[in-house]
Amino acid sequence: MPENQEKEQPRRRQARGERRIAQLLEAAASVFCTTGYTAASTNAIAREAGVSPGTLYQFFPNKEAIAIELGDRLMHQMRETYGEALAPIDPATPLEEAVGAAVDRFIAFNCDHPVFFALMHGPDIPGRITEEHDALHATLLSRIEGLLSSFLPEAPPADLTRVAHMCLGLYKAGLELILGHEGAEREAYVQELKDVLIRYLEPLVGDRLGHARGSLG
Amino acid sequence: MPENQEKEQPRRRQARGERRIAQLLEAAASVFCTTGYTAASTNAIAREAGVSPGTLYQFFPNKEAIAIELGDRLMHQMRETYGEALAPIDPATPLEEAVGAAVDRFIAFNCDHPVFFALMHGPDIPGRITEEHDALHATLLSRIEGLLSSFLPEAPPADLTRVAHMCLGLYKAGLELILGHEGAEREAYVQELKDVLIRYLEPLVGDRLGHARGSLG
DNA sequence: CAAGAATGCGAGCGACCACTCGTGTTTGTC
DNA sequence: GACAAACACGAGTGGTCGCTCGCATTCTTG
Incomplete structure (x- = not known):
């Protein structure tokens, strides 16, 4: 199997996507700060960023x-x-x-x-x-x-x-x-x-x- | 409601019970040490102590x-x-x-x-x-x-x-x-x-x- | 030796959480 | 305007974990 699955070329991002990423990281920083990493739920991060859980996973695999x-x-x-x-x-x-x-x-x-x-x-x-x-x-x-x-x-x-x-x-x-x-x-x-x-x-x-x-x- | 539910008199413990408690605390200490508090599961503590989850909750409310x-x-x-x-x-x-x-x-x-x-x-x-x-x-x-x-x-x-x-x-x-x-x-x-x-x-x-x-x- | 209390078991319940998926909307390109 | 790709949604899925419950076993007490 010569296919290399790990090397996915970075998917094209629109300006909106970059903004979302920054927004999500900022929200994550806030949540991590107050609750710590493990206690921070991805749903809480998404909520803090004002987006849905699905949107979060559009940009981060986990x-x-x-x-x-x-x-x-x-x-x-x-x-x-x-x-x-x-x-x-x-x-x-x-x-x-x-x-x-x-x-x-x-x-x-x-x-x-x-x-x-x-x-x-x-x-x-x-x-x-x-x-x-x-x-x-x-x-x-x-x-x-x-x-x-x-x-x-x-x-x-x-x-x-x-x-x-x-x-x-x-x-x-x-x-x-x-x-x-x-x-x-x-x-x-x-x-x-x-x-x-x-x-x-x-x-x-x-x-x-x-x-x-x-x-x- | 004059009933005071919080003041349960300590139930009588047998020697076996005291031993179990010590055993469980020792196991908990070990698990807390290696994984930290939140990551430590009560089932893991019970397993480490060699007892069932139910037994653990016989001695600790949570x-x-x-x-x-x-x-x-x-x-x-x-x-x-x-x-x-x-x-x-x-x-x-x-x-x-x-x-x-x-x-x-x-x-x-x-x-x-x-x-x-x-x-x-x-x-x-x-x-x-x-x-x-x-x-x-x-x-x-x-x-x-x-x-x-x-x-x-x-x-x-x-x-x-x-x-x-x-x-x-x-x-x-x-x-x-x-x-x-x-x-x-x-x-x-x-x-x-x-x-x-x-x-x-x-x-x-x-x-x-x-x-x-x-x-x- | 009963009888009742303390101890012991482990499958299972409910809640929560990371993560998915089908569907609908916006954006870039020709 | 047409088409595809990126973006957005949120109910749902599988798994884990704290904890319970019914029942079996062992101890204490008279």
């Missing part, structure tokens, strides 16, 4: 595909964001500045796209999304490791990896608190997160260059 | 009650644990010692009872468990605040609350990494978590007493 497409689009934007936020930097950059800039960019992204957090942290999420998340996670980790190694060229790789994991974990913990507050309190938590990271990393990287110790605001 | 009972028992043990781990201490105790002891106890508890983490972090968990979790969370927070205030009697309450939230969040982040590793690597992460907390808190509490700065191992 529920997972919705999350995947949403994840892909977010991931794309994310890569642009961390491309800027975690680019290799001059090792002479003060730690405060490097951490502050990276945190600000990531926090801004996550505040703009709360679905991202919801989609990447559900314990009930299908395999494909987890794969994407793991891939992103790995990329972020290697970027952080790269940055760390420019500060700490002589550290054992295992330690670098561990510290990178820790940084990402600390960021996620801070993000959760930040997303849980608004306004001035949110800003205060952002600052607190920066302090955590800076104070954690300072003894590691500061020993090499003897940066000035942090002064509290 | 699925939520299983999680609640499990949560209650864990919560009870937890309170004993943090009763020791977060008891008010002499403000003169070195920060390293206080943080190290508290972290060790909580980590030990969480490693002994992985369900606890699974049950308290699913985004899909029913209201009652969330309430319990919130209650525990609040208690832990006020304990931490209490400890902090003994170090920082003059700090504004809002700052104290924020720092306490941060500490708990950092702990949870560390816990996730710790549970994800074993053996020596796990121990390394435990130490890393302690370092994070100590370095975070040191500038706050250290300023008052001028403790020796941390030396890396």
